[in-house]
Amino acid sequence: MTAPPHPLPAPDTRLTWLDRLRARPRARTALAAALPVGWVTLFLFLPYLLLLIHSFWRLDEHQVIVHQWTLASYRRLFTTNVYPATILFSARIALSVTLLSLVLAFPLAYLLAFKVRRHKNLMYMAVIIPLWVSYLVRAYAWKIILGQEGILNGLLAQLGLIHQPLQFLLYSKWAVIIALTHIYTPFTLMPIYAVLEAIPPSLKEASQDLYAGRFQTFIHVILPLSLPGVLAGSTFAFVLSMGDFIAPQLLGGNDSALMVSNVVVSLFGVAYNWPLGAAVSVVMLMLVVTLLTIANRFEERFNYRGERGGAVKADALAVVVTESRA
Amino acid sequence: MSPPLVELRSVTKRFGDFAAVDDVTLAIAGGEFLTLLGASGSGKTTTLRMIAGFEQPTAGEIWMDGQPIHALPPYKRHVNTVFQNYALFPHMSVWDNVAYGLRMRRVAKPEVAQRVDAALDMVHLESLGGRVPRQLSGGQQQRVALARALVNRPKVLLLDEPLGALDLKLRKEMQLELKHLQTQVGITFVYVTHDQEEALTMSDRIALMRAGRIEQLGTPREIYEHPATRYAADFIGETNLLAARVRAATPGRLTLEIEGQGVEVPAPSSPVTPGQEVWLSVRPEIMTMVDASPPAGHNSLEGTVEEGIYAGSLTRLRLRLPGGGALVLHLAPTGTARAAGAHARVTWPADRGVCLVA
Numbered sequence: 001m002t003a004p005p006h007p008l009p010a011p012d013t014r015l016t017w018l019d020r021l022r023a024r025p026r027a028r029t030a031l032a033a034a035l036p037v038g039w040v041t042l043f044l045f046l047p048y049l050l051l052l053i054h055s056f057w058r059l060d061e062h063q064v065i066v067h068q069w070t071l072a073s074y075r076r077l078f079t080t081n082v083y084p085a086t087i088l089f090s091a092r093i094a095l096s097v098t099l100l101s102l103v104l105a106f107p108l109a110y111l112l113a114f115k116v117r118r119h120k121n122l123m124y125m126a127v128i129i130p131l132w133v134s135y136l137v138r139a140y141a142w143k144i145i146l147g148q149e150g151i152l153n154g155l156l157a158q159l160g161l162i163h164q165p166l167q168f169l170l171y172s173k174w175a176v177i178i179a180l181t182h183i184y185t186p187f188t189l190m191p192i193y194a195v196l197e198a199i200p201p202s203l204k205e206a207s208q209d210l211y212a213g214r215f216q217t218f219i220h221v222i223l224p225l226s227l228p229g230v231l232a233g234s235t236f237a238f239v240l241s242m243g244d245f246i247a248p249q250l251l252g253g254n255d256s257a258l259m260v261s262n263v264v265v266s267l268f269g270v271a272y273n274w275p276l277g278a279a280v281s282v283v284m285l286m287l288v289v290t291l292l293t294i295a296n297r298f299e300e301r302f303n304y305r306g307e308r309g310g311a312v313k314a315d316a317l318a319v320v321v322t323e324s325r326a
Numbered sequence: 327m328s329p330p331l332v333e334l335r336s337v338t339k340r341f342g343d344f345a346a347v348d349d350v351t352l353a354i355a356g357g358e359f360l361t362l363l364g365a366s367g368s369g370k371t372t373t374l375r376m377i378a379g380f381e382q383p384t385a386g387e388i389w390m391d392g393q394p395i396h397a398l399p400p401y402k403r404h405v406n407t408v409f410q411n412y413a414l415f416p417h418m419s420v421w422d423n424v425a426y427g428l429r430m431r432r433v434a435k436p437e438v439a440q441r442v443d444a445a446l447d448m449v450h451l452e453s454l455g456g457r458v459p460r461q462l463s464g465g466q467q468q469r470v471a472l473a474r475a476l477v478n479r480p481k482v483l484l485l486d487e488p489l490g491a492l493d494l495k496l497r498k499e500m501q502l503e504l505k506h507l508q509t510q511v512g513i514t515f516v517y518v519t520h521d522q523e524e525a526l527t528m529s530d531r532i533a534l535m536r537a538g539r540i541e542q543l544g545t546p547r548e549i550y551e552h553p554a555t556r557y558a559a560d561f562i563g564e565t566n567l568l569a570a571r572v573r574a575a576t577p578g579r580l581t582l583e584i585e586g587q588g589v590e591v592p593a594p595s596s597p598v599t600p601g602q603e604v605w606l607s608v609r610p611e612i613m614t615m616v617d618a619s620p621p622a623g624h625n626s627l628e629g630t631v632e633e634g635i636y637a638g639s640l641t642r643l644r645l646r647l648p649g650g651g652a653l654v655l656h657l658a659p660t661g662t663a664r665a666a667g668a669h670a671r672v673t674w675p676a677d678r679g680v681c682l683v684a
Contacts, residue, residue: 202413205380208400209407210427210478220426224417304416304460 055278073279113196171253188233195229337386348538364535406475421455585649
C-alpha cells in the first residue's frame, strides 16, 4: 500500500467545555431542563399560586383587598346558590357540546380513516384548517348566521317555513352550544381519527374472516379499540367548552350570565372581587383536573397497545393551560 | 382422483395496470398441504387473499366444494386465515380471541367453551387463556392465531407467512408442528411463503409463482429434482447453472457442450435442436470429485479449485472452469481437502443433470 499524498491530521484530543459537560449527565439534564421548567414556573405555576393565594384573602368595606387569611370567599361560594348553579349550568352546556361534537366527529373520523382513499390529507386539512381561523371570527360568523336578519332566518323565510324571524336562535344557550360545537369539534375529531387510523387493517380482516359482518366488526373490534380516542376527544370538548367565556359573551345573551367562566370574568373585571373570582377559579380548576385524571385512568384502561398515554397527557396539560385564561 | 376442494379458474387480479395475479388456474385437493411459493411481488399473497375473500378477482372464478365463492364476502366463506402478523384482537383475552369465530356464528355457549379449551389444548396454551396477546411471546401469539382459526374447523386454512416473524430455531420447530397438526386435523392447508426450504419441508405440493403466474406446480421432489425452468432451478435450493449448447439429440438423451467439454443429460420434455442454446442445472450435492476417469454413465468436467469454505455439516468447494464458468460442490467435510489452484475433476450421474430450455 502506498502512503496517501496528504497524511490525515491526528484527531484533536484536548477537552472542550462541551466534552466536560458530556461527561456529567446530571449537569446536562439540568441545563436541558432549565428553559422549559423556567417557562412553566413563570407562566403556569406562579399565576396559579397567585390565584390560590388571592382566594384566601378578602375584601374590606371599601372593596380593597386585605391580605388576611380567610375562607370567606369559599364559604360564600358554597352558600350562595348562584355559584354552584352556574357551575352546573356550564357543565350541562359542556356536556351538550361534547355529545354533539362526538356525533359529528366520530362518523367523520371513521370516514377519513377507513373510507377516504384519495386526497385523504387534503380532507383532514379541511377539518383542521378552521383551527387556524381566529376564534373571534368563527364566533362572530354565528352572529351573522343566527341573527334576526341572519342567513338562517332569511333562508327559512324564503322557503316559507317561518313568517316571523326565530328569536331564540341568537343570544341564547342554543347559540352558545352551536358555536362551541363548531369550534371544538376538530379537537374531538383529531384524537378519534388518530386511534382509528392506528387500527391495523388486518384486525378488520381477521374479524370478517371469523364470520363477523361489518356491523359486528364495528361493535366488537373498531369501537372498543377507538375508546381511548373517544375519551380524549370528549375530554377536550368538555373541558374547553366548560371554560369558554368568549362565545357565551358574544352569543349567549342573558344565558351567558349563567356560565361560570363569565361569572369569573365579571367578578375580576366588573365587581373587582378578586378573592371570590379566584376562589371560583380554584374550584373550577380542581374539577377540571379531577375530570382529566379520571379520563386518563380510563384511557390507560382501554389502551391495548401497551404504550403510555403520553401524547394524551401532554394534550391534557395544554388544556389546563388554556383553561387558565378564564 | 376425488374432485378438487378449491379451484381457481383463470383468476386474474389487476391493481390499476399491474396484474398481481395473471390468469392462474389451480386445483387444490381436500386434505392437501399446498404451498404458494414465490419472491415478494410474485402474487402469492394476493392469490391467498382472493381465496379468503379480502380481494375480488378482476377476472376468473374461484370454486369451493362445487360452488362459486368469488362473490361472497369473507364472513360467508368456510375458510379461515392465519395472518402474517397474527392480527390478534389486542383488547380480548387469548380465550376470547379463540372464541370469536364461534360466537359470531352463534354457537351455543357450552360448545364454545368446550371447543375453545380443546383448541388451546391442541396448541399447548391451555394455561394462558386469561392473558391478553401483548403478554405473549411471538411463538405463543402464533399458536393463538392458529387455534383461533382451527377452532372453527374450516374446510380450508389459509396461512400467510405465519412463521415469518419467528427466529430460525423456533421456525423449524413450528414447521414440523404445523405439518403434524395438518395431518392430524385433516384440514386443507394453503400456505404462503417465500422460504423455499420451508416449502420443501412442509408441502404435499408446491406452486412456484413468478410475476403473477404459476411457474411450476408439483411435489417438492418433482420441483427440486426436475425444475421446469431456469428460474425454478435457481429459486428452489442451490444449483449450478451452466450455459450450454446442444451438440447432439437422440431420443431420451442429449449431448451438451460446455466450454468445449461434452456432457450428457436426459432430454427435456420440450423439443430441442442441435446448436440450440440451453442451460444445464446440476445440484451441488450430487457432484463429487474423482482422480481417475469417471465411472460409466457419469459426466465429468475439469477445472481448478478456487476455494473451499468449511460450513459445519458440509464443505462448500468452488471451482473455476477453464472458460471462466464457476461450479459449487457440497462435499462431506471428511472428504479430501484440495488446495486452491489444484487441478480437479468433477463428476455426476448423467441422469441427474437437468437441461433447461427457458
